[in-house]
Amino acid sequence: MTxxxxxxxSRPRFFTPGVWVVVAIALIGAAALLARFIFGLGRVTxxxxxxxxxxxxxxxxxxxxxxAAGGFTxxxxxxxxxxxxxxxxxxxxxxxxxxxxxxxxxxxxxxxxRFWAMWHVMLPWMWQGNSVLxxxxxxxxTYVTVLYIEFLPIVCxxxxxxxxxxxxxxxxxxxxxxxLRALDAALGRVxxxxxxxxxxxxxxxxxxxxxxxxxxxxxxxxxxxxxMLPMFFLLSAFAVGFSMVIFESLLAxxxxxxxxxxxxxxxxxxxxxxxxxxxxxxxxxDLLNRGAGFHLLDxxxxxxxxxxxxxxxxxxxxxxxxxxxxxxxxxxxxxxxSLVIAGVVMNRLDVFLxxxxxxxxxxxxxxxxxxxxxxxxxxxxxxxIYRFIVLNFPVIERLEEVRA
Numbered sequence: 001m002t003x004x005x006x007x008x009x010s011r012p013r014f015f016t017p018g019v020w021v022v023v024a025i026a027l028i029g030a031a032a033l034l035a036r037f038i039f040g041l042g043r044v045t046x047x048x049x050x051x052x053x054x055x056x057x058x059x060x061x062x063x064x065x066x067x068a069a070g071g072f073t074x075x076x077x078x079x080x081x082x083x084x085x086x087x088x089x090x091x092x093x094x095x096x097x098x099x100x101x102x103x104x105x106x107x108x109x110x111x112x113x114r115f116w117a118m119w120h121v122m123l124p125w126m127w128q129g130n131s132v133l134x135x136x137x138x139x140x141x142t143y144v145t146v147l148y149i150e151f152l153p154i155v156c157x158x159x160x161x162x163x164x165x166x167x168x169x170x171x172x173x174x175x176x177x178x179x180l181r182a183l184d185a186a187l188g189r190v191x192x193x194x195x196x197x198x199x200x201x202x203x204x205x206x207x208x209x210x211x212x213x214x215x216x217x218x219x220x221x222x223x224x225x226x227x228m229l230p231m232f233f234l235l236s237a238f239a240v241g242f243s244m245v246i247f248e249s250l251l252a253x254x255x256x257x258x259x260x261x262x263x264x265x266x267x268x269x270x271x272x273x274x275x276x277x278x279x280x281x282x283x284x285x286d287l288l289n290r291g292a293g294f295h296l297l298d299x300x301x302x303x304x305x306x307x308x309x310x311x312x313x314x315x316x317x318x319x320x321x322x323x324x325x326x327x328x329x330x331x332x333x334x335x336x337x338s339l340v341i342a343g344v345v346m347n348r349l350d351v352f353l354x355x356x357x358x359x360x361x362x363x364x365x366x367x368x369x370x371x372x373x374x375x376x377x378x379x380x381x382x383x384x385i386y387r388f389i390v391l392n393f394p395v396i397e398r399l400e401e402v403r404a
Contacts, residue, residue, distance in 0.1 A: 012256050014391055022380045029377010032370040041113055044370035050358040051365040053111060058352035059375050060107030062209060063345050064100055066237050071097025072202035073241030079195050086268060088397040091154060093245050095395050098147040099385050103378050105144060110374060132211045139205035146198045156184035158393045206237040213351050221302045221355035222292040236344050239275040242268055243340035250334050258398045266328045269321050276318045302355050309350060313343010
């Protein structure tokens with residue numbers, strides 16, 4: 001995986017007017033996060049016994065896990081099916097997944113009342129093997145570790161031959177360089193194992209998040225409550241994984257001022273209508289089999305939410321991507337990818353919040369300002385970290401070509 005590139009020339013600036021806005025949002029989020037850990041959940045959130053979770057779980061965790069799926073979907077297509085043409089998309093997708101899952105873990109910690117006990121999941125004698133949430137926790141924790149291991153060759157490539165510690169530390173330059181070369185060579189021999197492990201772990205916890213809500217029973221509206229929920233979560237994760245790769249690639253090319261890889265993205269986009277088609281057929285069969293289809297026409301809030309979620313997130317992008325001219329245009333790709341992402345975000349919000357009715361409901365739940373601030377702050381921090389890494393590490397191939 002090692003390639004040598006020049007990284008010194010034509011480097012875009014990190015700070016732009018837009019980046020300063022993102023920095024301000026991140027600082028506000030950090031202040032709200034600090035208040036949460038100082039004053040506790042009860043003082044800064046609108047959570048209670050009826051709604052023990054809110055947008056930190058629905059958006060930061062459930063949506064975050066789905067939107068970070070580009071890492072395993074791209075690795076699956078490029079490495080396991082040996083489609084060499086998609087290799088330029090693997091590193092940006094891997095970076096997104098690594099940062100995304102890191103913030104998923106932070107989101108879980110933020111939402112836990114006893115967050116200081118989070119590390120207990122690593123102790124075998126404290127495991128609860130019958131818990132779906134335990135399976136999700138172990139899979140996510142292991143997958144985060146795998147993602148960081150998969151990113152190590154990029155770190156090695158960045159610093160091999162460029163270790164220049166100052167002053168007395170110069171004596172370490174040689175040993176560190178030899179260590180990086182040895183690590184890079186060793187990882188090159190075993191990386192295929194971690195790629196396969198990453199794909200398997202992703203499929204497990206993406207579907208298990210659906211299983212988590214299957215056990216909620218009648219609390220979830222019949223339009224979403226089904227034993228097929230794990231499969232729907234996995235199928236939508238595949239579709240949104242490809243969409244996130246397209247969405248981020250187009251945003252990065254616009255922000256960093258290089259030509260978008262429209263032809264390559266159009267070839268990747270061909271998988272999305274297939275996945276959306278399978279999702280649609282499975283969804284229709286499931287609704288008919290359970291006799292829940294009549295809820296679509298009852299005019300309730302749930303029926304409206306379902307129609308919007310399915311129409312905007314599945315039908316509209318399917319039509320856009322089936323038109324060859326639109327699929328080969330940056331605008332068409334961006335519109336379709338954005339719609340799939342919006343549809344999956346709405347689906348996770350519906351399943352975890354909007355279509356969920358707790359057994360004990362003292363009042364409707366609406367997030368407190370601090371909850372919005374923390375969620376927006378996490379998103380802003382992800383953007384800033386992603387921008388810093390792509391500007392300083394060999395992640396985006398087109399950007400490396402510009403610098404060379």
